[in-house]
Amino acid sequence: MLPVAILAGGLAKRLRPITDALPKALVPVAGRPFILHQLDYLKSQGFKQVVMCTGYRAEQIKQVVGDGAVCGLEVEYSDDGEKLIGTGGALRKALPLLGPEFFVLYGDSFLPVEFNRVEQAWHDKALPGLMTVLRNQGRWDTSNVLFESGHIIEYDKFQPRPEMQFIDYGIGVLRTEVFNRYPDSEAFDLATVYHQLAVRGLLGGFEVFERFYEIGSTRGLAETEEYFLTMETT
Numbered sequence: 001m002l003p004v005a006i007l008a009g010g011l012a013k014r015l016r017p018i019t020d021a022l023p024k025a026l027v028p029v030a031g032r033p034f035i036l037h038q039l040d041y042l043k044s045q046g047f048k049q050v051v052m053c054t055g056y057r058a059e060q061i062k063q064v065v066g067d068g069a070v071c072g073l074e075v076e077y078s079d080d081g082e083k084l085i086g087t088g089g090a091l092r093k094a095l096p097l098l099g100p101e102f103f104v105l106y107g108d109s110f111l112p113v114e115f116n117r118v119e120q121a122w123h124d125k126a127l128p129g130l131m132t133v134l135r136n137q138g139r140w141d142t143s144n145v146l147f148e149s150g151h152i153i154e155y156d157k158f159q160p161r162p163e164m165q166f167i168d169y170g171i172g173v174l175r176t177e178v179f180n181r182y183p184d185s186e187a188f189d190l191a192t193v194y195h196q197l198a199v200r201g202l203l204g205g206f207e208v209f210e211r212f213y214e215i216g217s218t219r220g221l222a223e224t225e226e227y228f229l230t231m232e233t234t
Contacts, residue, residue, distance in 0.1 A: 001045070001046045001047045001048065001103075001115065001116070001119060002099075002101055002102050002103050002119060002173065003047075003049040003050070003051060003097075003098050003099055003102045003103070004042060004047055004049070004050050004051070004102060004103040004104070004105060005050075005051045005052075005053055005091055005094055005098055005102055005103065005104045005105070006025075006035075006038070006050060006051070006052050006053065006104075006105050006106075006107045007053050007087050007090060007091070007104065007105070007106050007107050007190070008023065008024070008025045008035070008052055008053060008054050008055075008061060008107030008108075009053055009054050009055025009056060009058070009079075009080050009084065009087075009090055009107075010024060010055065010056060010084075010107075010108075011055075011056050011084075012024035012027075012056065012108075012216075014216060014217050014218075015027065015215070015216070015217070015218065015221065021057075022057065022060065023054075023056050023057040023058070023060055023061055024056075024107065024108050024215065024216070025038075025052075025061050025107045025108075026060055026061060026064060027215055027221065029215060029221070029224055029225050029228055030225055030228035030229050030232065033064055034108070034110075034215055034224075035061065035064065035065060035107065036064070036065075036070070036071065037110060037228065038105075038107070038110060039065065039068070039071040039073055039075075040071055041110070041112075042071075042073065042115075043071050043072045043073055045114070045115045045116070046115070046116065047073065047103075047115070048073060048074060049073070049074050049076075050068060050073050050074065050075045050076070051075075051076050051077070051078055051094050051097045051098055051102075052065065052075060052076070052077050052078070052107075053078050053079075053080075053087075053090040053091065053093075053094050053107075054077055054078070054079050054080070055079065055080035055084050055090070056084075058077070058079050058080075061077075062077060076097050078090065078093050078094035078097055080093070083187075084187065085187040085188075086187040086188050086189050086190075087189050087190035087191075088179075088182060088187075088188040088189050088190045088191075088192055088193050089182075089186070089187045089188055091104060091174075091179065091190060091193075092179045092182060092184070095176050095179060098176070099176070100175060100176050100177075101122075101173065101174065101175045101176065102173070102174060102176075103115070103118075103119075103171065103172070103173055104171075104172045104173070104174060104190070105170060105171055105172075106170050106214075108214050108215045108216040108220075109170040109212055109213065109214045109215075109216075110212070110213040110214070110224060110227070111132075111169065111170050111171055111208075111212050111213075112210050112212075112213075113132070113169075113171065113208050113210055115171070117206075118130070118132060118171055118173065118206055119173065121204070121206040122173040122204070122206075125150065125204035127202050127203065127204045128174065128175040128177060128178050128197065128202050129172065129173070129174050129175070129178055129193075129194065129197040129202055129203045129204065130172060130173040130174075130203070130204040130205070130206060131145070131152050131155065131168055131169075131171075131172050131194055131203055131204070131205055131206070132168075132169035132170065132171040132172070132205075132206045132207075132208050133145050133147050133152070133166040133167065133168065133169055133205050133206070133207055133208065134166060134167055134169045134207070134208050134209070134211065134212065135165060135166055135207070135209075136165065136166055136167035140167065140211070140212070141167060142160050142167075143160060143164045143165050143166060143167050144156055144157050144160040144164055144166075144167060144168065145164055145165075145166035145167060145168060145205075146161075146163060146164050146165075146166070147165075147166040147205045147207070150204060150205055150206075151201070151203070151204060151205055152194075152197075152198045152203040152204065152205045153198065154198055154199075155168065155191075155194045155195050155198045155203065156195055157189075157191040157194075157195070158191070166205075166207075168194070169208045169212055170212055170214075171208075172190075172194070174193070178193060178197060178202075179193070181196075213227050
């Protein structure tokens with residue numbers, strides 16, 4: 001499996017006061033820090049190398065995860081530093097640790113999908129970027145993807161249109177080269193990278209049919225907690 005970057009540097013404002021003194025990755029879910037659920041699942045899917053892109057309260061994450069041995073993985077860290085540089089900037093900074101192509105996930109999402117199928121789709125499409133998508137139709141958040149015949153025709157997180165029926169599922173695969181156009185001095189969002197790739201016809205798509213779980217909101221946290229507790233009893 002390719003290396004995987006986990007974006008875990010955000011301030012988690014929507015989960016305050018839980019995250020006043022705790023990074024989102026360490027919010028307890030079913031009795032364990034969320035990041036450990038995420039890393040255990042990545043290990044079970046065949047991953048070996050993980051790069052944590054950290055920012056807010058990064059040292060706490062390092063104390064819990066360490067070098068990844070607790071989950072049977074090799075974990076390295078790329079920290080935003082004093083100034084948050086956005087999800088795109090965080091990935092750009094982590095490139096020396098990731099190599100020429102890599103998966104990217106959000107640190108607040110649990111995605112029950114077969115990652116090897118996503119990687120195979122990435123190789124088959126032979127494009128610099130791939131986004132996983134879910135037919136959302138407004139169920140979990142605002143739909144922001146126009147997806148047709150295995151390609152992302154349009155992705156716009158900031159100005160979605162009514163004809164967009166899909167949503168970014170939260171797993172991407174990217175080549176390092178896509179970051180060449182973004183200067184080191186600027187903060188930017190991963191959504192901008194995806195948007196520009198789609199505009200240029202360079203973003204492949206892979207449809208997923210299993211819903212995602214997230215802890216970025218109090219409702220999402222409750223649903224994710226229920227999911228893991230249910231899994232423990234089945």
